[in-house]
Amino acid sequence: MKNQIQNLxxxxxxxxxxxxxxTALSTFHLDVQWPKxxxxxxxxxxDAIREYWTRQWTEINPNVEPIGFNERQNETFEVTVHQIVKDxxxxxxxxxxxxxxxxxxxxLLRRMDIELEQTIKN
Structure with a gap:
């Protein structure tokens, strides 16, 4: 199952x-929830994702590469990505x-949430 999810x-x-x-939408559940x-x-x-991405790409040029995968205990799937966003x-x-x-x-991908990497400064 893990390889199937990684490939998806x-x-x-x-x-x-x-x-x-x-093609991207073909990997998403019909009722997918996607963060803005x-x-x-x-x-x-x-339809809402198509509209959001189309508008987003008129403002910024994001590129997101998955570099790590981790199946979490709560049955979610964590993907570490290197994200580059340019104007x-x-x-x-x-x-x-x-x-x-x-x-x-x-x-299929049903929901995606974003966790920013945070560093703690003393």
Missing amino acids: IKKAYSAFNSRDID AFEGGYVTGH LQGNLLFDGMVKHIYVIEDN
Whole structure:
């Protein structure tokens, strides 16, 4: 099951990075909940995600590469990603590691949450 989920997630990220919305959505449950990372809140369903991404890509150019996978005890799936976000002129806005936490339902991505890597300073 773990390899199947990893392959599903890799397919979703590859499609996202190449701006192939239909292929990305084929990995999502019909009632998927997706975070609006730069705005807050969530969008639900394929049409809302299509609209959100289409609008997002007119403002920023994100690229997200999965580099680590971890099945959590609470039956969620953690993906460590290297995320690079540039503005449309190519200026770097963000370059860092982020954790995407997935709920899987019916072998599809049902919900994604974002956990930022945090460092504690004394």
